[in-house]
Amino acid sequence: MLFHIHMVVRQPSDLADDEFETLKAAEKNRAQDLMRAGKWRHLWRIAGKYENFSVLDVRDPDELNDIVRSLPLFPYMSFQITALCRHPSSVRDDDT
Amino acid sequence: MLFHIHMVVRQPSDLADDEFETLKAAEKNRAQDLMRAGKWRHLWRIAGKYENFSVLDVRDPDELNDIVRSLPLFPYMSFQITALCRHPSSVRDDDT
Amino acid sequence: MLFHIHMVVRQPSDLADDEFETLKAAEKNRAQDLMRAGKWRHLWRIAGKYENFSVLDVRDPDELNDIVRSLPLFPYMSFQITALCRHPSSVRDDDT
Amino acid sequence: MLFHIHMVVRQPSDLADDEFETLKAAEKNRAQDLMRAGKWRHLWRIAGKYENFSVLDVRDPDELNDIVRSLPLFPYMSFQITALCRHPSSVRDDDT
Amino acid sequence: MLFHIHMVVRQPSDLADDEFETLKAAEKNRAQDLMRAGKWRHLWRIAGKYENFSVLDVRDPDELNDIVRSLPLFPYMSFQITALCRHPSSVRDDDT
Amino acid sequence: MLFHIHMVVRQPSDLADDEFETLKAAEKNRAQDLMRAGKWRHLWRIAGKYENFSVLDVRDPDELNDIVRSLPLFPYMSFQITALCRHPSSVRDDDT
Amino acid sequence: MLFHIHMVVRQPSDLADDEFETLKAAEKNRAQDLMRAGKWRHLWRIAGKYENFSVLDVRDPDELNDIVRSLPLFPYMSFQITALCRHPSSVRDDDT
Amino acid sequence: MLFHIHMVVRQPSDLADDEFETLKAAEKNRAQDLMRAGKWRHLWRIAGKYENFSVLDVRDPDELNDIVRSLPLFPYMSFQITALCRHPSSVRDDDT
Amino acid sequence: MLFHIHMVVRQPSDLADDEFETLKAAEKNRAQDLMRAGKWRHLWRIAGKYENFSVLDVRDPDELNDIVRSLPLFPYMSFQITALCRHPSSVRDDDT
Amino acid sequence: MLFHIHMVVRQPSDLADDEFETLKAAEKNRAQDLMRAGKWRHLWRIAGKYENFSVLDVRDPDELNDIVRSLPLFPYMSFQITALCRHPSSVRDDDT
Numbered sequence: 031m032l033f034h035i036h037m038v039v040r041q042p043s044d045l046a047d048d049e050f051e052t053l054k055a056a057e058k059n060r061a062q063d064l065m066r067a068g069k070w071r072h073l074w075r076i077a078g079k080y081e082n083f084s085v086l087d088v089r090d091p092d093e094l095n096d097i098v099r100s101l102p103l104f105p106y107m108s109f110q111i112t113a114l115c116r117h118p119s120s121v122r123d124d125d126t
Numbered sequence: 127m128l129f130h131i132h133m134v135v136r137q138p139s140d141l142a143d144d145e146f147e148t149l150k151a152a153e154k155n156r157a158q159d160l161m162r163a164g165k166w167r168h169l170w171r172i173a174g175k176y177e178n179f180s181v182l183d184v185r186d187p188d189e190l191n192d193i194v195r196s197l198p199l200f201p202y203m204s205f206q207i208t209a210l211c212r213h214p215s216s217v218r219d220d221d222t
Numbered sequence: 223m224l225f226h227i228h229m230v231v232r233q234p235s236d237l238a239d240d241e242f243e244t245l246k247a248a249e250k251n252r253a254q255d256l257m258r259a260g261k262w263r264h265l266w267r268i269a270g271k272y273e274n275f276s277v278l279d280v281r282d283p284d285e286l287n288d289i290v291r292s293l294p295l296f297p298y299m300s301f302q303i304t305a306l307c308r309h310p311s312s313v314r315d316d317d318t
Numbered sequence: 319m320l321f322h323i324h325m326v327v328r329q330p331s332d333l334a335d336d337e338f339e340t341l342k343a344a345e346k347n348r349a350q351d352l353m354r355a356g357k358w359r360h361l362w363r364i365a366g367k368y369e370n371f372s373v374l375d376v377r378d379p380d381e382l383n384d385i386v387r388s389l390p391l392f393p394y395m396s397f398q399i400t401a402l403c404r405h406p407s408s409v410r411d412d413d414t
Numbered sequence: 415m416l417f418h419i420h421m422v423v424r425q426p427s428d429l430a431d432d433e434f435e436t437l438k439a440a441e442k443n444r445a446q447d448l449m450r451a452g453k454w455r456h457l458w459r460i461a462g463k464y465e466n467f468s469v470l471d472v473r474d475p476d477e478l479n480d481i482v483r484s485l486p487l488f489p490y491m492s493f494q495i496t497a498l499c500r501h502p503s504s505v506r507d508d509d510t
Numbered sequence: 511m512l513f514h515i516h517m518v519v520r521q522p523s524d525l526a527d528d529e530f531e532t533l534k535a536a537e538k539n540r541a542q543d544l545m546r547a548g549k550w551r552h553l554w555r556i557a558g559k560y561e562n563f564s565v566l567d568v569r570d571p572d573e574l575n576d577i578v579r580s581l582p583l584f585p586y587m588s589f590q591i592t593a594l595c596r597h598p599s600s601v602r603d604d605d606t
Numbered sequence: 607m608l609f610h611i612h613m614v615v616r617q618p619s620d621l622a623d624d625e626f627e628t629l630k631a632a633e634k635n636r637a638q639d640l641m642r643a644g645k646w647r648h649l650w651r652i653a654g655k656y657e658n659f660s661v662l663d664v665r666d667p668d669e670l671n672d673i674v675r676s677l678p679l680f681p682y683m684s685f686q687i688t689a690l691c692r693h694p695s696s697v698r699d700d701d702t
Numbered sequence: 703m704l705f706h707i708h709m710v711v712r713q714p715s716d717l718a719d720d721e722f723e724t725l726k727a728a729e730k731n732r733a734q735d736l737m738r739a740g741k742w743r744h745l746w747r748i749a750g751k752y753e754n755f756s757v758l759d760v761r762d763p764d765e766l767n768d769i770v771r772s773l774p775l776f777p778y779m780s781f782q783i784t785a786l787c788r789h790p791s792s793v794r795d796d797d798t
Numbered sequence: 799m800l801f802h803i804h805m806v807v808r809q810p811s812d813l814a815d816d817e818f819e820t821l822k823a824a825e826k827n828r829a830q831d832l833m834r835a836g837k838w839r840h841l842w843r844i845a846g847k848y849e850n851f852s853v854l855d856v857r858d859p860d861e862l863n864d865i866v867r868s869l870p871l872f873p874y875m876s877f878q879i880t881a882l883c884r885h886p887s888s889v890r891d892d893d894t
Numbered sequence: 895m896l897f898h899i900h901m902v903v904r905q906p907s908d909l910a911d912d913e914f915e916t917l918k919a920a921e922k923n924r925a926q927d928l929m930r931a932g933k934w935r936h937l938w939r940i941a942g943k944y945e946n947f948s949v950l951d952v953r954d955p956d957e958l959n960d961i962v963r964s965l966p967l968f969p970y971m972s973f974q975i976t977a978l979c980r981h982p983s984s985v986r987d988d989d990t
Contacts (some may be wrong), residue, residue, distance in 0.1 A: 031306070032170065034179050035156055035366070037896070041969060043908060044331060049289045058215045065217045072168075072221055074128065074181075075213040077955035078962035078975050083130050085170075085178075091223045091305035091365035098366035105329060111366050113225070113283040113305055117171040117178055119154045123159045125168055127956045128975070131846070137297060139236060140811060173283035174227070174290035174303050186895045187845035187977040194846035201809060205809050209897070209955040209977055224362065225370050233489060250407045255408045264360075264413055266320065266373075267405040269475035270419070270482035270495050274405055275322050275371075277362075285423060309363040309370055311346045313353045317360055319474045321497070323558070329502055330522060377559035379497035386558035393521060399558050401417070401475035405424045416554065418563050425681060427620060442599045449601045454581075456552075456605055458512065458565075459597040461667035461689050462611070462674035466597055467514050467563075501555040501562055503538045505545045509552055511666045515750070524715060529660040570607045571689040571749035578750035584715060591618070591750050593609070593689055608746065610755050617873055634791045641793045648797055650704065650757075650796075651789040653859035654803070654866035654879050658740075658789055658801060659706050659755075693747040693754055695730045697737045701744055703858045705881070707942070716907060762799045763881040763941035770942035777905060783942050785801070785859040785881055800938065802947050826983045833985045838937075838990055842896065842949075843981040850981055851898050851947075855940075885939040885946055887922045889929045892934055 032071065032087055032114040033094050039080040039107050056102035058070070069097060071124075085114070129190050132206040135199060152198035154186055158195075165193060166210065167220075181210070191204040224263065224279055224306040224318070225286050231272040231299050248294035261289060264315075277306070320359070320375055320402040320414070321382055326370040327395050344390035356380070357385060359412075416455065416471055416498040416510070417478050423464040423491050440486035453481060455508075471496070512551065512567055512594040512606070513574050519560040519587050536582035549577060551604075565594070608647070608663055608690040608702070615683050620635050632678035645673060647660040647700075661690070703768050704759055704786040704798070711752040711779050728774035743771060743796075748765065757786070800839065800855055800882040800894070801862050807848040807875050821866075822869035838867060853882070895979040896935065896951055896990070898959050903944040903971050920966035933961060935988075949978070 042050065064070035064086075072085040080087045098109060116126050138146065160166035160182075168181040194205060205213045212222050234242065256262035256278075264277040280286045290301060306318050330338065352358035352374075360373040376382045386397060404414050426434065448454035456469040472478045482493060483502075500510050522530070544550040544566075552565040568574045578589060596606050618626065640646035640662075648661040664670045674685060692702045709755040714722065736742040736758075760766045770781060788798050810818065831856075832838035840853040856862045864878060884894050906914065928934035928950075936949040952958045960974060980990050 034170065034172075043906070045354065059163045061215045062217050065215075072208040072218065073213045074130065074221055075959065076130075077209040077211045077959040078973050083208070083210070090307075092307040094305065095307045095363065095365045109366050111305065112179070113173040113286065113303065114170040114179070115173045115282075115284040115287045117169045119157045119161075120169045122157050122168065125170060138232065138811065171287065173287040174301050186979075188979040190977065191843065191845040191979045205846050207977065209958065209975065211954075211956040211959045226362065226364075235426065244374045253407045254409050257407075259320040264410065265408045266322065266402040266413060267479065268322075268480045269401040269403045270493050275402070284341070304371070305365040306371070307365045309361045311349045311353075312361045313350050314360065317362060330523065352511040380498075380499040382497065383499045383555065397558050399497065401478065401495065403474075403476040403479045416555075418554065421602065427618065445599045446601050449599075456602065457597045457600045458514065458594040458605060459671065460514075461593040461595045461671045462685050467592070468592070496563070497557040498554040498563070499557045501553045503541045503545075504553045505542050509554060522715065570691075572691040574689065575691045575747065575749040589750050591689065593670065593687065595666075595668040595671045608724070610746065610748075619810065628728050637791045638793050648794065649789045649792045650706065650786040650797060651863065652706075653787045653863040654877050655787040659786070666743045688755070689749040690746040690755070693745045695733045696745045698744065701746060707873040714907065762883075764883040766881065767883045767939065767941040769802065781942050783881065785879065787858075787863045802938065802940075829983045830985050833983075838987065841981045841984045842898065842978040842989055844898075845977040845979045851978070853978070880947070881941040882938040882947070883941045885937045887925045887929075888937045889926050890936065893938060 031090070032085055034112045034114050035084045035086060035098075037082050037107050037111040038085060038109075039103060041080065042106050045106075053102045053106075060101060064097060069093075127186070128181055128210040130208045130210050131180045131182060131194070133178050133180060134204045136202050136204065137176065138202050141202075149202075156197060160193065165189075196198045223282070224277055226304045226306050227276045227277060227278060227290070228302040229274050229299050230301075233272065233293060234298050237298075245294045245298075252293060256289060261285075319378070320373055322400045322402050323372045323374060323386075324398040325370050325372060325395050326397075327391060329368065330394050333394075341390045341394075348389060352385060358398075415474070416469055418496040418498050419468045419470060419482075420494040421466050421468060421491050422493075423487060425464065426490050429490075437486045437490075444485060448481060453477075512565055514592040514594050515564045515566060515578075516590040517562050517564060517578070517587050518589075519583060521560065522586050525586075533582045533586075540581060544577060549573075607666070608661055610688040610690055611662060611674075612686040613658050613660060614685075615679060616650045617656065618682050621682075629678045629682075636677060640673060667684050703762070704757055706784045706786050707756045707758060707770070708782040709754050709756060709779050710781075711775060713752065714778050717778075725774045725778075732773060736769060739763075799858070800853055802880045802882050803814075803848050803854060804878040805852060805875050807871060808879075809848065810874050811876075821870045821874075828869055832865060837861075866893045895954070896949055898976040898978050899930060899948045899950060899973040901946050901948060901971050902973075906970050909970075917966045917970075921971065924965060926959060933957075940978075 061070060061073065062080065065073065069087060070084060071087045072083075074083050077083060084092060088097065094111070098104065100108070157166060157169065161169065165183060166180060167183045168179075170179050172178060182190060182193065190207070194200065197203070209220065216222075231274070253265065256291060257265065261279055262276060263279045264275075266275050268274060278286060278289065280289065286303070290296065312318075349358060351360065353361065357375060358372060359375045360371075362371050364370060374382060374385065376385065382399070386392065389395070408414075445454060445457065449457065453471060454468060455471045456467075458467050460466060470478060470481065472481065478495070482488065485491070504510075511522060541553065545553065550564060551565060551567045552563075554563050556562060566574060566577065568577065574591070578584065581587065600606075633683065637646060637649065641649065645663060646660060647663045648659075650659050652658060662670060662673065670687070674680065676681065696702075733742060733745065737745065741759060742756060743759045744755075746752060746755050758766060758769065760769065765781070770776065773779065792798075829838060829841065833841065837855060838852060839855045840851075842851050844850060854862060854865065856865065862879070866872065869875070888894075897980060925934060925937065929937065934948060935951045936947075938947050940946060950958060950961065952961065956976070962968065965971065
């Protein structure tokens, strides 16, 4: 089932730059693993912001919770989470 | 280029039911034409609400504006529009 | 899976009183059917308001969507919907 | 009497990780004691967030106040508290 | 037990003036009955607004709910309700 | 004349615990002096929060200002202040 | 004593134009009477809006309430009211 | 031309008390110079808050900008700025 | 002097379509007259919305007020108005 | 294509003054390079605030994103970004 997530990264002012770069590299690896596994279906950057819109395909809210908490940048992000369902007007196979 | 749109339909209280049904049918036709033309890339209903998240693929903001204003339900919808760009972590070809 | 819903009824000013009473009676019947079927797990009135907190147990967001839209008062309610998951500190069997 | 509480944990940036883990373990113990005593009736995690929805069954607002302030994470949480009452449509015995 | 209520009256535009005056007179009677019965402990008008701050002394949230819904102006008011408890610094007997 | 104040204490994260306890004890003394002097007419704790609703009886806004600024916790509190007047429906002598 | 009021006029859509003009003329007369009586100390229009900032000089909140409710446009205005006091840095005699 | 400014001072937690007192004294001097020069037309403290409402009389927005940025407390204040114009109902000469 | 205005048109539900078209045509004429006179310096439509960002070049806030109120759609628009000044980093002659 | 950006600089409290001045000088240089290149079409300071309204002319949202992230003050700014399109009432050649 699909969940839409608006992720906002808050750049921590008391985190050393290299430590933040390390976290971002780990985040990228984790995100790409989840994309290749089909769990993270879409990922778009919001132009000009440290934010993204994502669509996750999970078994249930527990898996959604596990994935979000496994992200290396989790402590520095806020999340707005919305359950999606099939739109009766969609003609695309991959909108489900 | 991609724009993310959060569409909210406000059901008009002074619009007769059959007139609203006619508008919804026209909206569905128009949306499906735009999906088949590759302009309306994604369309997901927000569970339990008369709202959707959409991703449009347009030439420029003028085309975005023309498409949104061409929707039969335009006078009864509000729109939150966000410009998207390629996320450096995405591994999907269709996230651009 | 569980979803928490905050439901707010907007009393329509242009709806005749007896028509509204008819809708409320239908709403009560529908809610009780769903409670007996185990779909509507909890229902609490917010003291002093025409609002409630509910917990629904559904198969997926599509079923959640179908249930919410089937409510007779649907056109006169707004919904804030939140996906729940098991809390690691809960000791209750029915919190899942 | 029942109160619905939306609890949000703010992770303190200037609190050492092990000190926070100690507080979380104490919080879990306290919460489970209150659940076993029938005071903390429900506890659901909000998927993907460090937040929960809870239902407490207390004698009066003073006891509610005492319980909330006794939580080890109290200084790092915010609370939205709502008094509940019996919903005339509920068929469940435990919704009171 | 005490609840603090911020009441806001929305003057209905489609209600005839004399009907509204009748409702206001009924509201005054009902409020004064509740004050004399010790249920409505305090009532202050917010200067320059059609709003008041009230303190109600009720048995439980169900009684609070019954009282609020019994007000003749109930359909035209919104309520912000807050549970109060004894403040450890208060020296007044009637603040409980 | 009466003013209603919603006081919210922000617990300072960079203030040592014992220093905060000293301030709270001083605040309690100051509040009780003002209550005994008839200036601080009501003081209720908001259940589960570090907030209170208060009613002050002052000569004019200048005295209100002097009292609020004299509170030991003033630098750590925010205030929402509302001028009250006699409600025509009140039957209580002490609501003026 | 001085109160600062931000007044916002909501143009009623179901009020005939000539009736509104009559109300505005009455409002102007009433405002000018209060200005000449020294009660309405300042009145500035907010550029480009049907709003004003005003300063009233009244005996107490009850008089403030009486004045505001006596305005012919009262049913069509909202008010944000703030108690003022002497600023220790002011050198103007008329800022009190 | 007149601008209405709502100034809010944020007391900096990491600023030493004596340094803040020095800034406040400088702010008072600067404000009084501007008042005597006729640039700062009105200054009222909001009762019980570290905020004020001011009216400035400037040549143009550039001068407004220069004055506001010249205030010693500028880095610790936020400003809500509103352009004023003559109200057709005002009878006061100094409301322009 | 320059003011930035965010204009939002609220489509009136009780206004006949042809009457609204007549108003829009009059609005266009008035806007173009003001643009040719150099008063309305910039006008951009916000893509997908019945809103625009404008920059007006006026003598003072009174002229700004006169212009805004002269717009045929004035009763159906809301305005967010911001005074602009020369930015020290701008290299463009027409940004003043 | 044009994007309207509302930029707000948050003055970092833990950044040394000279380091901030260095960043501001770099920001000015970068902004002026972009203005000379025709990418940063307009830049106005909001009077009395550390904020500006800007209009950027970019190839697509990716370029917008690259430009915004290249600003030396990027970590200390927030951005509200709006896609613009040609307004049918504009008579100016440079509003496109």
